[in-house]
Amino acid sequence: MSGIERLRELLERAFPDAEQLEVHDRTGGGDHFQVVVAAPRLDGLSLIDQHRLVNEALAEPLADGTIHELRIKTRGTG
Amino acid sequence: MSELRERIRQVIENEDVAIFMKGTPQFVMCGNSHRALEALRAVGAPVTAVDVLPHPEIRQELSGLSGWPTIPQVFVRGELIGGADIVEELNESGELAEKLRESLGDGYASGDERVVDVLATA
Numbered sequence: 001m002s003g004i005e006r007l008r009e010l011l012e013r014a015f016p017d018a019e020q021l022e023v024h025d026r027t028g029g030g031d032h033f034q035v036v037v038a039a040p041r042l043d044g045l046s047l048i049d050q051h052r053l054v055n056e057a058l059a060e061p062l063a064d065g066t067i068h069e070l071r072i073k074t075r076g077t078g
Numbered sequence: 079m080s081e082l083r084e085r086i087r088q089v090i091e092n093e094d095v096a097i098f099m100k101g102t103p104q105f106v107m108c109g110n111s112h113r114a115l116e117a118l119r120a121v122g123a124p125v126t127a128v129d130v131l132p133h134p135e136i137r138q139e140l141s142g143l144s145g146w147p148t149i150p151q152v153f154v155r156g157e158l159i160g161g162a163d164i165v166e167e168l169n170e171s172g173e174l175a176e177k178l179r180e181s182l183g184d185g186y187a188s189g190d191e192r193v194v195d196v197l198a199t200a
Contacts, residue, residue: 062147
């Protein structure tokens with residue numbers, strides 16, 4: 001499974017009802033990612049708490065070195 | 079608590095604005111650290127920087143304290159503000175300057191930059 005697919009699967013699991021869910025490989029090298037998540041689960045949370053949920057969803061690839069660099073863009077849907 | 083962890087904790091709690099980054103403000107070693115630093119510079123924040131690259135333990139202990147997995151990490155008076163994306167977004171919305179004024183007072187914008195070596199023994 002490619003890095004993109006793995007990240008997408010983890011994010012889909014964490015945000016099953018996401019309105020928008022994107023994973024981009026920024027450099028083509030498979031380790032610099034940008035993710036975009038808009039989901040009801042993020043409603044009413046501060047940016048830092050929204051990013052925390054994304055970081056939690058991606059804890060494994062963050063810890064094992066799959067993700068060398070991660071950019072996060074989040075918003076609620078409310 | 080390890081001595082290193084304690085020194086990191088002191089930087090977080092005692093500095094007005096602390097950034098844990100790859101490299102130093104004079105020689106930035108990573109794009110995200112650069113983005114966060116530039117956002118802080120844009121609002122004239124007084125910046126105390128810690129380079130996490132000299133030893134992997136700095137990063138481990140930092141993330142253990144903050145619960146935040148990536149670098150950079152920006153703190154204002156002990157409070158984690160976020161990484162590059164958040165600091166950049168807060169700068170664009172004007173909330174970063176507002177947050178600094180609220181926490182540090184109207185005259186916060188000295189733009190001073192210094193580097194603290196958390197590995198150095200006192």
